[in-house]
Amino acid sequence: MITSLLTAGGLMALCVIIHAAGVTWALGRLRRGRQSMQQFWRVTWLFILMAAWIILLHLLEITVWAAFYAWKGAMADMQSALYFSAVTYTTTGYGDLVLPPAWRLVGGVEALTGILMCGWSTGFFFAVGSRLHERTGPGTR
Numbered sequence: 413m414i415t416s417l418l419t420a421g422g423l424m425a426l427c428v429i430i431h432a433a434g435v436t437w438a439l440g441r442l443r444r445g446r447q448s449m450q451q452f453w454r455v456t457w458l459f460i461l462m463a464a465w466i467i468l469l470h471l472l473e474i475t476v477w478a479a480f481y482a483w484k485g486a487m488a489d490m491q492s493a494l495y496f497s498a499v500t501y502t503t504t505g506y507g508d509l510v511l512p513p514a515w516r517l518v519g520g521v522e523a524l525t526g527i528l529m530c531g532w533s534t535g536f537f538f539a540v541g542s543r544l545h546e547r548t549g550p551g552t553r
Contacts, residue, residue, distance in 0.1 A: 413517065416514065416515060416518050417518075417521070419480075419518060420518040420521035420522070421521070423477055423480055423518075423521070423522070423525070424521060424522075424524075424525045426473075426476055427473040427477075427529055428525075430472055430473055430476070431469055431473065431529050431532060431533075434465065434466075434468075435469075435532070435536050438462065438465055438536075438540075442540065442543075458540075458544070459537075459541070462537060462540060463537070466536070466537065469529075469533070470529065470530070470533070473501065473529060474497045474498050474526075475494065475497070477493075477497040477501060477522050478490065478493035478494040478496070478497035478498075479493070480518075481496065481497060481511070481515070484515065486512055486515040486518075487511075492509060495509065496509045496519075497522065500519050500522045500523050500526070501523065501525070501526035501529075502526055502530070503523050503526060503527060505523075
């Protein structure tokens with residue numbers, strides 16, 4: 413059980429690293445393009461790109477968990493592992509696939525990690541939207 417928790421903690425840390433790197437990269441891109449962003453991109457297009465980037469980060473994190481499950485034989489194949497991981501990470505929890513008893517605690521940590529990463533993404537999306545509104549709102553035109 414301790415080994416499972418340590419493993420889950422390592423996978424959670426890897427997800428945080430992926431998310432932190434992705435969000436940091438996106439913030440850097442936003443800061444560099446301050447003057448030219450309004451000239452070249454419409455705000456709506458920026459939101460679409462941001463949403464796509466955030467979803468890509470989450471898919472990468474889901475794949476990390478899935479690869480672990482497949483590697484350890486906790487799921488029959490990579491396709492099942494990806495499906496199980498997506499359902500667990502997003503806390504959808506259909507229950508049609510379950511981990512073997514030795515790995516079930518790891519699945520719970522994946523769900524908690526997914527909740528945290530989705531919350532972080534929501535906060536990031538809101539913060540960027542607020543900044544864009546401050547720069548492009550009434551009185552700044």
